[in-house]
Amino acid sequence: MLTYAEALAVLMKEAQPLGNERVGLSLSMGRILAGPVTSPLALPSFDNAAMDGFAIRQGRGPIPAGTAFTVAGMQAAGDNTTAFPGGEACEIATGARVPDGFDTVVPVERCEREGDRVRLLQEEKRGQNIRLAGGDIMRGSAALAAGRRIDAAAIMLLAALGVDAVDVARLPRVAIINTGSELHASGPLPEGGIHDSNGPFLEAMLGSWGVVLLMRRRVPDTGDAFRLAVEEARVAGADLIVTTGAVSAGRFDFVPTALAAMGARELFHKVAIRPGKPILAARFDGGPMVLGLPGNPMAVAVGHRFFVAPALRGMAGLRAETPTRVRLVEGHEARPGLQHFALGRLETDEEGRQVARVQRNQAAYRIVPFTDANAWLTADSAFGEVVDAWPLDPVLAP
Template identity: 50%
Template sequence: MITYAQALERLSAHARPLPGETCTLDVACGRVLARELTSPMNLPSFDHAAMDGYALGADDSLAAGSEHEVGGSQAAGDVALGAKRVAWEIMTGAQLPDGLDTVVPVECTQLLSQASDGMPARIRLQETITRGANVRRAGSDVEEGARVLAAGTRLDPSRIMLLSALGMARADVVRMPRVAIVCTGKELQPDLDRPLAAGQIYNSNGPYLRAAIAAMGAQLVSCDTVDDTADTYAQAVQRARDAGADLIVSTGAVSMGRYDFVPDTLRRLGAEVLFHKVAMRPGKPLLAARLGGGPLVLALPGTPMAVAVGFRFFVVPVLRAMLGLGSEPTLRAYLDTPQQPKAGLRHFLRATLAQDAGGRLCAAVAGLQQPFRIQPFADAGAWVVLAEDAGDCPAGTQVEIASVHPDSALAITPHHGASA
């Protein structure tokens, strides 16, 4: 049995970054950049008005009380015209007429006269205006040639907005990891529309893994539910290999019982076992292997929380490495509830998060932590992670936490009255 840190180190040595491919921006959300992006243009691409008003030139008087003839009008999308050293009515977003460099808001002016067509003809400034005010300069947001996004950045809606504004219709992204799922157990009913027969349970691990894999930006290539025999498991693994899986995640049959055939079956298939059993709770029997010239295999125990922990703390780091995302930052909170973890094991505990009266982030560990219980997981806002040498942890101890689901925000409930 090895420690969690040792297990991650061995996995990292086999989780190879995937190659890049080009995709259009309309399907790029959630994908990870394979290379750095630089700006092909200035943003904004021209000087333009930040609000409705009148554009004035550097040689004009900008003092309160000064009067100005209005030579024309400029709306967003109009071609810039020469202003001929007069004021110019201008709308938000419109390009500044040539020779003008300041915009006075319309509410800071008095209209003195109008032309026959109703257009402003002469105005008076009611306030002194600072030269260059209310103008968005070309390149003030992004300069041409500047680095926009680094390799390893996941594209989210805000980044799609940025790339769209820069006219970047395509991006080089990391190929999506291809993942296969194999759930073992003759008691499993994978069809949620069918009634349960005697001794059956619905397969919740498969749907959970499908959803979690999709949320990580990976591609599911197969999802099998097989019985408790080595042959059906081997056939499912082979189907996953044939489908081009980079990673196979299986559940169940990985411990030391008479029906726990996964370790021997993988060896029979020529796999190199990287480790079997990790000093942690839940999920200690977890196994990792690499099939010769093929995918990584992470074989998780079948209990629901062992699957959840195995995915969050083993599958996610592997997928992040394949995508070039790097390791996650360490987050911390203060315990609301004392804990006495067993020495020598890393504990992963479901918890809810809230802020105390002083604004500190606090974690209340759920009272029911048995690995078969799913409801506390659905209610949780985070995992509390207690290291192997954590010792007794009274209320107020600062501990490591992780989001319940990968690449999602921590779920924090509103302020509560307890103070750790």
């Protein structure tokens, strides 16, 4: 049986980048930059006033209180006047270009104006209240790095730079197939039935990452229904098919056999982890990769977080995640020989340090501890004094 590290290495060899596409800025939210963005201009593009007041002609040293200047004109935001030849001062608005030869802006509330003369009410420092060209970013400088997920802040910067389209990683096309004759949608349940929680969970998590969800199917425990759903996903052009249930060793665990009969090449089946040991990975030559997750809710959560999410990172051309090392405040039992994934909470101790605590009453079928957690904690064979901590949502990983 493969270790988690061995299985992940096999998976990542298959999860190759899907290529890039160019999208408009209005469609780029949440997408992953395929390459770095270099600033096409300086921000600000010109020296401008940081507040309303009076721009004073360039000089040396502080300007004494009581100094008076003749106001040559008015400079509003958006005005294209570049100079006031011979002028000693000009009225200026916030954001307006500072005319050539002027080096200081005095706030209007620290000035007294009479006609075309303005007098300073206190001593003023040279060079104050001016936003210098390139003070935010210089032309030709790196604006955003490749692999950056575009958020609202990135869109603000790109828009300010006049960038209207960017190259991003192609969105993976994903299909979800939930197996189980006992699964039903919300509403009244028949005897022995349960509500399907794995399908909505996977749809939500994959939507958070950013995928093209081709389909989500719920199929009974029969090979034909499963085969038809897989064929539908393949015809639709899926890059990844995620299934839940029917991957263990029982009478109704038909997924491994069904995939093999359809020509899928098994990458691995069963990994030394807990929960989620029966997980399966397969590949159709020239077609989609398949990740078959066990049916228990927490096995699905682990399978998504530590197998599906890394595969999606690989398809986007991103490097592997790096966990945070944190101190565990109390012990947690672990079965030797397995990689353990536990729900936990990151907290701050009395000395202001980040520490971790394992959630109580965890089991593969229990969902409530998942709703109270804020991190995944992982340990190889045993939970020692220090563990690896991972964000619950892979979108939040660097």
